Amino acid sequence: MHINLTAVAKANAGFLERVKAASGQDVAQCYQCGKCTAGCPVGYAMDEPPTRIMRLLQLSLKDEVLNSNAIWLCSTCATCTTRCPKDIDIAGVMDSLRIMAKREGRIKAVRSIDLFNDVFLGSVRKYGRVHELGVGMGHNLRTYKPFKDADIGTGLMLKGRMKLLPSKIKGQGEIARIFNEVRKLEEAE
Numbered sequence: 001m002h003i004n005l006t007a008v009a010k011a012n013a014g015f016l017e018r019v020k021a022a023s024g025q026d027v028a029q030c031y032q033c034g035k036c037t038a039g040c041p042v043g044y045a046m047d048e049p050p051t052r053i054m055r056l057l058q059l060s061l062k063d064e065v066l067n068s069n070a071i072w073l074c075s076t077c078a079t080c081t082t083r084c085p086k087d088i089d090i091a092g093v094m095d096s097l098r099i100m101a102k103r104e105g106r107i108k109a110v111r112s113i114d115l116f117n118d119v120f121l122g123s124v125r126k127y128g129r130v131h132e133l134g135v136g137m138g139h140n141l142r143t144y145k146p147f148k149d150a151d152i153g154t155g156l157m158l159k160g161r162m163k164l165l166p167s168k169i170k171g172q173g174e175i176a177r178i179f180n181e182v183r184k185l186e187e188a189e
């Protein structure tokens with residue numbers, strides 16, 4: 001595929017600066033050593049592993065970055081961040097890219113992952129921790145697959161590995177405060 005980088009840079013002017021402002025990271029510092037990708041546990045499944053995401057960002061290839069499945073498969077494990085010799089918080093960059101992609105409605109191909117994020121965070125907001133059964137059932141219902149993995153869930157419950165009912169943590173107020181702070185930050189952007 002032929003890409004006119006000059007035209008792309010012109011069309012996506014400001015994109016790199018927006019990523020920098022959102023993540024606080026200067027991806028221009030990346031010198032493509034590949035350590036982030038070498039340690040990434042889900043890099044094998046990504047269309048654009050972390051090293052390539054960094055390079056695509058440097059080239060302002062916005063569509064390639066924001067339409068990639070990589071930013072959604074990233075589990076925020078931060079292995080890449082701890083390995084980077086340039087101290088770039090790549091996990092933080094991935095987070096910012098997910099937010100940008102979602103705001104631009106670029107979630108069609110990864111709708112299921114986006115829904116999982118919503119259900120997962122909803123559980124944390126409500127209980128202060130994840131209620132696995134509720135998250136699984138919530139995701140199944142929202143993806144119209146009510147009985148998906150029902151056998152696995154039943155097995156886990158019978159072995160006491162998954163609780164039927166949710167329980168709340170003690171510091172519930174702190175969780176509410178964190179969610180409020182995040183909402184304020186979003187509104188200020």
Ligand code: SF4
Nearest residue numbers: 040074075077078080
């Ligand atoms: S934070 Fe994301 S990109 Fe980095 S190593 Fe973990 S899964 Fe891979």
Ligand code: SF4
Nearest residue numbers: 030032033034036084
């Ligand atoms: S580890 Fe850091 S410098 Fe190396 S490729 Fe990844 S982001 Fe770039």
